[in-house]
Amino acid sequence: MTAADSPVTAHAAPTLRVEAEAILAASVSGISGAVIGLLLGVTGAATQLWGNWSFAVWAALAAAVAAAVSSAVGYWRARTTSSVQWRREISSWRYVVSTVSVVIAHVALTAIATLSMFAVLARSFIGVQLNSFWTTVLLGVTTGIAAWLTYLSASRMTTARLTTLLVSFIAIGTIAAMLTASDPLWWEYHFSQLGTFGDLSSFLFNGTLIAGGLLVTTFTLYVGEDLRALGESERGIRIVSTALFIMGVMLACVGIFPVHVHLLLHNLAASGMALMFLLLLVGGPWIMPRMPRAYFLASWAFLAALVCSIVLFAVGYFGLTAFEIIVFALIFGWLSVCIRFMQVAGEPDPLKG
Structure with missing residues (x-):
């Protein structure tokens, strides 16, 4: 059996049911958003595109709610309606945890994407005032698209798509934390300094790590089935699943215990994640x-990059912040490469023979 035929990827193909339900989710969310937009326009509560409690903020909130509901329903429906048996065998509490992590990632990405879109529009249409027609149309379209895309994404979740979701979420969340940091010189200390300010940047940084950790634990539900489809031993599957689960828990603990709250637990969590890696x-x-x-060649390349980073840090070529960011990037870069190779591991190996 090839990875393409595995029970994990088999359900990812488009189906009429999923497409129809996604359109239904978009319709309901779009109508709801249009009603809210009409109220905003009639009351004059959000006539400006950008600013404090501007239309952009309302649009991001509405799109986030639409994404939360749609991704939760889509992901849970995939368990009950999919022909893949292993989904039904997952314990309810583990599926709830995986659902929460998937929803949080979709909500965060949707909110950030919406704010970014309206930031561009505000720069393009400087000084524009929105009337009731435009608040209705824009909010309806925004929430409808958000619900449609997130329903499709969550209902067709595979290991590869989960990887893309994780990496995108981690990258955008940490960049947002950097951009909103109250101390512009945070990088002179260490990467974890972003989680110590007690403001929006700290919330974004620590929240990203916690939700990202939950997403990594969700990998164990998918990776085990991928490896089983490739014919790996049950012992190897248990080791990989356990290591990934510990990595996820440790990543979440890095966010739960910021460096200024509990230095020892913070460092132990970071070290535990690195050891599993x-x-x-x-x-x-x-x-x-x-x-x-x-x-394996790619893995050795990642290992060589890690060793080089350690040496360069030890000799003082770059500081702790750069070293932490490099290691962080190597871990999630390797994870992406590993997952993508799992998807094609059943094909003939061009390096053999």
Whole structure:
């Protein structure tokens, strides 16, 4: 069986039911958004595109709510209506946790995307005042599109799509935390300094780590089935799933215990995540022997980059912040590469023979 035929990826193909339900979600959300937009226009509560409690803020909030409901319904429906048996065998509490993580990621990405879109519009139409017609249309379209896209995304979740969601969420969340940091010189200390200010940037940084950790634990639901479809041993599957689960818990703990709240627990969590990363990186040939050679070559390249980073940090070429960001990027970069190779591992290996 190839990865393309695995029980994890088989349900990702478009179906009439999913498409119809996505349109229904878009219609309901669009109508609801249009009603809210009409009220905003009639009352004059949000006639400006950008600013404090401007139309952009209302649009981001409405789109986030639409994304939350649609992604939750879509992800949960995929469990009850999909022909994939392993989804039904997942314990309810684990599926609830995975649903929460998927919803949070979709909500955050939707809100940030909406704010970014209206920031561009505000720059393009400087000084424009929105009347009732435009507040109705814009909010209806925004919430409708948000519901449509998030329903499709959540209802067709696969390991590869979960990886894309995770990396996008982590990257955008941390960049947003950097941009909103109250101390512009935070980088002179360390990466975790972003979580110590007690303001919006700290909320974004710590919240991103916590939700990102939940998303990583969700990987264990998908990766195990991918590896099982490739014929990996149950022992190897348990090791990979356990290591990823611990990585997720440790990542969440980094956000739960900011460096100024509990330094020891913060450092232990960060170290635990790094150790699990090294275990999977170095032990790959023995833990997942059926993975293609190209994956192992890529893993050794990541290991070499990690060693070089440690050496450059040790000799003082760059500071702690740069080192932490590099290691952070290497971990999630490797995770993306690993997942993508899992999807094609069943194909003939061009490096063999």
